[in-house]
Amino acid sequence: MRYLYKNRIWIGMLLFLALSYNLYFIFLLPAVKIWYLCYVDLLLALAVLLAAVADAVSYYKKEAQKAMLLQFDSVICRELEPRENLDIAQHDVSVLEKQLREQFAANCDLQDYIAAWCHEVKLPLSASLLMNEKITDSALRMSQKQQLETIRQQLNGALLGCKVQSNLFDLQIRAVSIADCVKTAIHNNQYFLIRKKFELQMRTKQANAQDAQTDATQNETNGIEPVSVYTDPSWFVYILDQLIQNAVKYAAEKPVLKICLELDQKRQGPGVRLIVWDNGEGILERDIRRIFERGYTGSNHHNGKYKSTGMGLYMAARILEKLGHTIFVQSEFGVYTQFVITVYSAGAE
16 A cells, blocks of 8 residues: 555556546547457556556565664665665765764763863872861761762762763672672662661571571671672672662661571572662652663652662663673662662672
8 A cells, every 4th residue: 555655646646647548539539349448448558557567566676675774773775776866865964973973072072071180089089087086076977978978979889880871881700708698788888778777687598508407597698608609890899889878868767777698409590689678768669770770860760868870770770781791670669669789699608
């Protein structure tokens, strides 16, 4: 039907010419036998039909080629057979490509500038933290330190955010102790964890133990075992920082943070699961599927109680994707939030 609609003008012209010719033959040439007209109509119809079939085959081949090319994320106008105004399309594409390259270069320069600025600000910030320790007024010292620690977190987030967005995103995947990563993340956020009076629980759980009758508590050990996993320690610590900071931001009146390393010896595949659980405000069911979207702040943001950019979990999800890890979240609003990260194991140390 698309072919007929596209060629409707030509089809109309042919029908008009055929009708005019037949009327001329019938009314103005009455002495000529009518079967001559039928014979000529048959020949013309056969010729038109053959031409239409050939053109339709060519048309649908081009449509199939175009449908195949549309599946690729690249410029395809140069791949098509030469057709009318193709040179104009190629000119416009070249102009747009040039503009994109210029904009990309400008964005890279801006990212480099922000990264350099963050490094420069870290020096006076460290000096300010040292000077803060000399303040004799404890209330003023704690209040100022909270603001300085917040600035430090924001600087680290901005610096790593520039690296994630950069085309020179560096990854150094190697076998590292997951316990060391957890300890580093806890150390990075210890001020806010202490300030909020968090109860911190860390344990290792042996899932699917061989003795199914054994009490589940007998399959757990205190602390995170020094299990080696394949990851980039800097980026993995950044992800844990984001999850811990979310737990601090949405903390309950008596906050609890649980970090559990789950080992499953029977499960197929070399993955281990790191679970970060808190009893904070939780996530509404309608928000769970969107929390990893860029700039999404959720329903809690709109009540004015919390301030959020919606970039932390988005950046964490992007980094996990580059690292080859997976993450999913479970939550009950007002009860708990649990993030589960699956990482490839390199064996126990």
